[in-house]
Amino acid sequence: MRLTTRLLLFVFLSVIVPMIGLSLFLKQEITDSILGEKRDKLFGLARQLDGALEGSFDDILAAEAALGLDREGKIAVLNARLRGITDFVASGNDGVGVGYYGKELDAVLTYGPSGQFQYMVGRSIFEGHQGYEVMATGKPMVQTGALVRGDILNCMWPISRNGTIIGYIWSNETLDRIGGQLDPIIRRMYLIDALIFFLIYASVALTMKGLLDRIMSIKKGIDVLFHMPNYHIPPVSGELSVIVSTINDLVDTTNIVKCYNKNILESVLNGVLAVSCSGTVTRANKAFFELFPGFDEVSIGGGYREAFPPDMAALIAKGLDGDGSDGTSPSGMAELLHGxxxxxxYANTMFDETGSRLGAVFIFRDITVMRRYEREIQEKDRAAALGQMALAVVHEVRNPMTSVKGFAQLLLRPDVDEEKRTKYLGLIDDELNRVNRLLNEMLLYGGRSRLEPRPSSILAVVCDSVDRNDWSGYAAKPCVKAASGGDYVADIDVFKVGQALDNILKNACEAVAAKGSGRVVALVKDLGGTVEGRGVDSGTGIPPDALPKLCVPMFSTKKSGNGFGLAISRKIMEAHGGGLFIDSVEGVYTAVSLVFQRECKPGEEGR
Structure with a gap:
């Protein structure tokens, strides 16, 4: 089913079906309301006729000296006496029929308007007519259906005299006439429903057309990615641009990881051997064959027991049978004497995304020289530092991902309303942006980029950084100060230096905001052979024990910081052949200086 069809079906089920249900409910309510109003009116007319009847039917016959007449004679006398009353009541209520029914005579005595219904006088109601029940119980009743007059709404009022029911009064109106009043209302209601449906359909069609086109563009781009892993989806407008940007970033990251994996596997000094759970040798790098010259690529695809000597085969068997349940802990570690x-x-267990075991990767390392020289200690120290940084990165990533998982679980609950759903989605987006920002900063810090230096004014770059950014969320806006007539030109990469200045000035403004008040000043100085750009703030300052750790990734004095800002800034300055220097007194001030050489002498990163 196409997305357009699904969306329209969703609109139909979520809007139109409830609307139809509401319309049917309203129709029933309107019908009941009109019928209730009609019943009240008809019973009112019946009570009016009851009040107009003075005494009983026998009293009228006695007054007319007609008690001795036969049934037809009595009916004629009563009709002559009461017909004017019923005609008068009926004449004031168009479409209404009223009359008296005598219990003793079991006959219609009058039926007004008599011009239409005089022929009904003298007739008895049919067996099963609820008029008999009214006369038997003395309770008013309403009967709907085909009666003496036809398909009507008939309200019947008992006539009680001296505690005896002598007959009943009816007041009725045809259902066709009631329907004639009700139908225009129902038609207008259905017309409004149809109009609302058309407006919703048109709104959805017009609103979703552009969105669906962009979604299909993204879908086609994703389909192309399966055949061209390096393909970038063309950018789209609107909110979906974030999705395209994220996918393209993921493509770049994936390609980088693939490239890294390939280069690492082929260029790493250690020998790497991959063996599947079935015992098949699936991969080995160049270093492995250099470490074990007796083996060659013919071994790939064969069983490890046939390819390797007993000591290596035993090691591989132990690694394949080992726990390694976390996929990272080395198992089957051993030392081999070879040549x-x-x-x-040692071995690492391999798992796929579902947690199923794929096999094991074996790492072979020549430690002969490492045991003799101090380099082994240095490598261990470096590994420890990298491990600390990795733990810090894991900590920074785990917290937002835990939040994302929690909010995602809340979204799965059926009782989540739209307001909470929007709130949770916004929080998930914020946490993912936080992770994405950290990863981007790590890539920026760890990557290599070529400088594009050109003679530029440091003062102009500082002014641009101040003017370009929005400082409304901070307690202070930086002000720029420089001596007039100074030469502030140096060879710089304007974009990268702008990045460093943005970071330093924002840090200064945040320090002032944390203190509650203060100033931020950007100073530009001509020092002859160099140009200095300095950001000075009167904020919280930096503790003395934290100063040596600044510019180290994953160390920050801010609760939400990760240390990459200053680390990247220092790297940019060193790439220019300059330097970044920090001076601070806790609680008083902080000054960060960027010193530029007139002629760019790029460091290793900038070459």
């Missing part, structure tokens, strides 16, 4: 070398070997 006069001491080789350290």
């Amino acid at each position: 006069g070398k001491v080789i350290e070997a």
Whole structure:
């Protein structure tokens, strides 16, 4: 089913069906209301006729000296006496029929307007007519259906004299006439429903057309990605641009990871061997064959027991049978003596995305020289530092992902209303943006980029940084100060230096905001052979024990910071052949200086 069809079906089910249900409910309510109004009116007319009847039917016959007449004679006398009353009441209520019914005579005595219904006088009601029940119980009743007059709404009022029911009065109106009043209302209601449906359909069609086109564009781009992993989906407008941007970023990241994996596997100094759960050798890198010259690529695709000697086969078997349940803990670690070398070997269990075991990766490392020289200690220190940084990164990523998981679970609850759903989706978006921002900063810090230096005014770059950013959310806006007539030109990459200045000035404004008040000043100085740009704030300052740790990734004095801002800024300055220097007194001020050489002498990153 196409997305357009699904959306229209969704609109139909979520809007039109409830609207139809509401319309049917309103129709019934309107019908009941009109019928109730009609019943009240008809009973009112019946009570009016009851009040107009003075005494009983026998009293009228006695007054007319007609008690001795036969049934037809009595009916004629009563009709002559009462016909004027019923005609008068009927004449004031168009379409209404009224009359008296005598219990003793079991006959219609009058039926007004008599011009239409005089022929009904003298007739008895049919067996099963509720008029008999009214006369038997003395309770008013309403009967709907085909009666003496036809298909009518008939209200019957008992005539009680001296505690005896002598007959009943009816007041009725045809259902066709009631329907004639009701039908225009119902038609207008259905017309409004149809108009609302058309407006909703048109709104959805017009609103969703552009969105669906963009979605289909993204879908086609994703289909192309399966055949061209390096393909970038063309940008789209609107909110979906974030999705396209994210997908393209993921493509770039995935390609980088693939490239890294390939380069790492082929260029790493350690030998790497991959073996499946079935015992098949699936991959080995160049370093492995260099470490074990007796083996070649013919071994790939065969069983490890046939390809390797017993000591290596036993090691591989132990690694495949080991726990390694976390996929990272090395198992089956051992040392091999091969060709006069001491080789350290260990295994890592491999799992797919579903948690199913794929096999194991074995790492072989020549540790002969490492045991003799101090380099082994240095490598361990470096590994420890990287491990700390990795833990910090995991901590920074885990917290927002835990929040995302929690809000996602809340969204699965059926009782979540639209307001909470929007709130949770906004919080999920904020947390994912936080992770994305951290990853982008890590990539920026760890990547290599070529400088594009050109003679530029440091003062102009500082002014641009102040003017370009929005400082309304901070307690202070930086002001720029520079001596007139100074030479502030240096060879710089304007974009990268702007990045560094943005970070330093924002840090200064945040420090002032944390203190509650203060100033931020951007100073530009001509120092002859160099140009200095300095950001000075009177904010919270930096503790003395934290100063040596600044510019180290994952260390920050801010609760929400990750340390990459200053680390990247220092890297940019070193790439220019300049430097970044920090001076601070806790609670008083902080000054961050960027020193530029007149002629760019790029460091290693900028080459």
